Amino acid sequence: MAKPGERVKVVVEKEEIEGVLMPEEKEFVVVKLDTGYNMGIDKKRVKEIKPLGKKKEKIPELPKEKSKKGLPTIAILHTGGTIASKVDYETGGVIARFSPEEILAMFPELKEIANIKSRLVANMWSEDMRFGHYNILAKEVDKEIKAGTDGVIITHGTDTLHYTSAALSFMLKDLSIPVMLVGAQRSSDRGSSDAALNLISAVFFIAANKKFAEVAVCMHENTEDETCMILPGTKCRKMHSSRRDAFQAINVLPWARVDYDKKQANYLRTGFNKVSAKKKAQILPMKENIKVGIIYCHPNMYASQFKAFSGYDGLVIDGTGLGHAPVSETDKITKENAQIMKEIQDLIKKGTVVVMATQTVYGGIDMNVYAPGRKLIEAGVLGNYCDMTTETAYIKLAWLLSNYPKEKAKEMFGQNLVGEISERLEYEKEFVKQ
Template sequence: MQDANQLTVSEPVLRKYPADRVATNNRRVLIINTGGTIGMEPSETGSLGVKSNFLASMINRLDELNHPNMPLVSLCSMDPLIDSASISPDDWIYFARTIQKYYDGYDGFVVTHGTDTMSYTAAALSFALENLAKPVVLTGAQLPLGHPYTDGRQNLASAIFLAGYELVIPEVCIFFNRHLHRGNRCIKENSWSLDAFGSPNFSPLASLGISVTVNKGLVRRIPDPVASPLRVFTRFDRSVVVIRLVPGFSDDLLMLLLESSSQASSPELLGAGKTRGSVVTNDADVTDATDVGSPDAGSGATEGLACSAPPPLEGRARLHPARGIVIQTYGTGNMSSRRTDFIHAVTKAIDSGVVVVITSQCVRGEVRLDSYDTGEQLKKAGCVSAGDMTTDTAAVKLSYLLGQAGLTPNDIRTQMEADLRGEISSRLDRNISDPRGTPAYLKPHLPAAATASSFVLRGAGADLPPSLSIGHHSQF
């Protein structure tokens, strides 16, 4: 596993530009290279591995970045670069503080990242960066930049373009295959396609084609930098478990986890600790983020500097208790009605202070615990509905809330169902339907000329790929 304690970041270096370049876009974008397929090269055996200077050399060779409408690009890189399968909450903290350090010097940020866990990092950054007033766009590739038909070139150029776009999209986003998605609404849907990411319950914030269409009605408002300056939260609790139900299979391990977690308020289980709400945690489980090689703080305040972690496996007599459990149930939030002992164990864990969140195994739709009797039982036990949140985001959000000092389990349950960063639709929005029963927030986009919620750039820049065509504003 990547040792985040050894992670450092290089100083930003401005990309090399032709001496005769005449720029019409003077916005500045910083690329934060964390690793991933986009910057990998094949080894002698054919397997892909990260290469430290590969992305920097390729960026200097991307001619589309010389276009006058593209922003000025600088690059900094993590050292060592990280395979995204090895990403940890400590890395999320480091990425957030790197953005904080350079926040005042750039108009937007692009984070190159491996695709396997990109949705988790995007969700984590969305919660870590409160009052974000600038674009933070995560992107990557299914094929390395050196591949003959790589998707990385278009993804990277487009992400840079949107991060330096004059119509600011002040959100943590994922750009992939012509679409800009809200990061905490995204999932990786396909491991074997260039169209790898989707946002099943939320329309794209922007799409690139012959023109650039921004769904302005979905973009979050830019906060007042004076009244609401950037705040960086860098505390995530790792004591969160995600469980997927399978009909009829043994759930002995889950029952053991619930039993261990329901005893988490007992000092005998964790040793001398401190109480958060009704849950005891051990100070030894908390790692100060200043020990993670954090860059010097830049703009904004930093809230909390810790990431709680379970103790080492050695000497652990039983399962380490979970402070939060996410259960992927069936349909709208259903489970077997035959397992009354399971409901009893869930109730006991919740009564002891464990937060239990219910998500669905369905990719689209939402959890409504009052739809069926089995879901109603979970609701009465005190389980929290994730609504239309993805399971990835629900787990990260729960980790984030558990890491915030002063929140009781009841506070966390309330916040889990609240919209903090656009990660969940309000119940009102989910109830608004058109005559066919389609929720309003999932309606197909109208043509740009027919809706005031779209912003379109039209034109046919012959020297740019079609998706980067530049022109005049025809709609606002």
């Protein structure tokens, strides 16, 4: 019996169809034709499926690249995602490419910019990542620092890339080299792919800027294939499910703009940490069993939704507006809101650290403006006057509770540690007017 991935001949009434058998569908036999297109054939029409043998993917022998004097050495750590992958049109799957030779074969411009070394650290969907994977990445970065590498690029799936960039920003204390996270919305062999420009721009920026020592993200500036932005690791976010310019800086300007065609990397602001041989990087890891949750505020909530976080170490309330939750009883219909307030108070009394973020994404928290917010402050909800994204607040809270006693963690949550809190909102997003 033929298996998916095997080359087959499908016999129907008046013809025979050759191609690669794809995973089974309920009512159809699906074959990938030599043209690259899939053909679905009604199972009722199929008389026979003849196996023709499995066609193995041909990986060409690639020459080993020699290091070039005068160029910086950059390590690419591959964790999965589409940035260093291509579609295998024989099987329909996505193949990861991660050896230095394969990376250079895909992006030949890189060898003129830097000496590249590359290895696989993980091969997974980014939404499957857990705190243990952040610890692995931090250790791998530390290895490269000790080996004398000039910069590290982490290729990463885009869905949770901003969680990882925030985590590494907190975990890598006294970072002495740049660490750049790079993703792609579309695989590298598609004409509309953003993979090449994102990766090449990240390598170029590291090579051209010898002083920058931050965890940052390098992604497309807009839908044109021209420039990339260097975004701060704790103040950026994926803002679109599919566009190439999905990642945006939040409440601050990006660090820099990279125009590789013009060989330009221009800073948009300063204040970044600088490369220093005197720095000794330290890893402050995440506890893998720490329990921190996020609850999204919405109309018609129930106290039981908050009670579900009983026993958690921390909870981020993704509040509305300036940092609000439905905690006010104003009539008979809103009696449940009083129970929500009681549940929040109980969580805090039992030891859960509760903090506020805003689901508006842009802007900051000010719970002093309205009475419900002041009630939350009195109950012990933290985060007033902060402008962290919900994702950064979540990562920061988990990291603090992993490394400090609870009271110290609570004290530090409102402090700006690695650029995650703005001293003041100097930059407002220019919203598109319809």
